[in-house]
Amino acid sequence: MHVPTPHTPLPRRPFDRSSFVLSATLAILAVLTIYGFTTFDTNGVDMDMALDMLGDNAKTLFFAPGLSNVTIEGLLKNLGVTVALGFLTTVLGAVIGMVFALASALNLAPVWLSVVVKAFTAVVRAIPTVLWVLIFAVSAGLGSVAAVLGMTFHSAGYLIKAYAESFEEVDAGSIEALKASGADWWQVVGQVFIPSSRAALMSWTFLRFEINFSTAIAMGAAAGAGGIGFDMFMASGFYLNLREMGAFTYAILIFAVLLEYVATKLHTKTMQG
Template sequence: MSDNGLPLEALLNEKKRRSESKEPQLSNGIGPKSSLRNVWFVLTGLALVSLYAFVSFDYGNIDWGLAISGTFANLKTIFLEAELSSISLTDALLQVLITFAIAFLTTVFSAVLSVVLGLLAARNLGGKRSSALIKGFVALIRAIPTVMWVLIFAIVSGLGSVAAVIGISFHSLGYLTKMFSESFEEMDGGVIEALKATGASWWEIVFQGVLPTTIRSLVAWTFMRFEINYIVALGMGAAAGAGGIGFNLFMAGNFYYNMREVGAVTFLILLTCFLLEAVSVRIKRSLATK
């Protein structure tokens, strides 16, 4: 018997029932079930709005049967009958190299500057004031799409590869600065405190503690942005006249309407993306073993 006169087994069952009935609360006071309900509510609302827009849209006199059959015919031509006709394979590979060079330059420029800005934007390294100022600045950069930055810089340098490199680098700067600063803030604070206790300067803390600790994360974010820049460079080849394989893809699809060449160029792009991913994984594995 317990102190309040109830059998011990009944008291234990009552406590178990009460503990199971209590919904665990998150840090913001909302339980996981309530949070899940809110997510489903938002998703359901978005699905209904999308369905309404799809139904109420004016499609004109589209023959859906003909449109769907034509789409599948184009996909069959692109993926099963790929062939280069207006350019040779050598020229196509050269254009891929140009696109690759644009992506590489923009990534290198933005990554180097982002390391410096990321160090100053991290609260545990640069202070609250500089952190708020830099994070606000890069948030503004990220809010404007890459193509808009390219067009803004095209006013000064004209449409071409120069405007594309500057515009893509500028947008990448905003992206990588945010990622790098968060990586610096998430590192173990004991490393910084230990170096400060030895009398290390700010630069010594950075080069002896911060960068060696976060190098894997920095490389991972840099390679991710490199892959993004490669895809963006494809679009800028057509939109901003930057050249590269993106311009050939645009001409084949919109000017010549040559689906076979679209397929061949698409396969070259996919092959390059697979190679970039393989190199990225290899480098990250080599860093993980050190």
């Protein structure tokens, strides 16, 4: 073996195009940010007063939450509506997602079918959920129906991709072994694909539920789908009640932390067994 002498100079690192592009982009962004901050137009605004008011508002929002137009039962009920919207669209999306994932995983479906389904779902995912809701609102009217349809649509597109990728990671050897023993397509799905990717399927679905929960809040306001999002919209835009906004924010925060906790528990549990 050739051992380099200590005096051999370190060879120059070869030019790497992607890391060059990355550092160039970061440098340009840094320059633009500094330029932006130094050339703010603050003529019409008294910055000291504005920052003062911002602090006051934040203080009311976060340190003096309270309810006035909505009762605590009303808040819980509307939080329930939002959770239900997120849950329903996740379940519907998961069912549709499972069917089409079976048709788009390359180790389960013929190539042409996989390409067609993957191209279609890529288009579905490229358009944001809010836009799908507005598109469905054309026929269903702005409201909960449009929200359910639009959110289901985007969830399905997302879960098809996530499920199909989990399926594609399944060990080709065990698929071959079961085929060799005479198992048919559905049996291979039920006995190899589902058990091998169960943990991944569960965590993708739960992650989508978390996304759908926050989308459901926004849809309550933007599409009039009801729930706690609509309450927030009323409190902020109609009553201008910062204390109530604070109460709603805390309610959502508590629920989100709860979701996160359950997700972590679920994940460790499925990983073990």
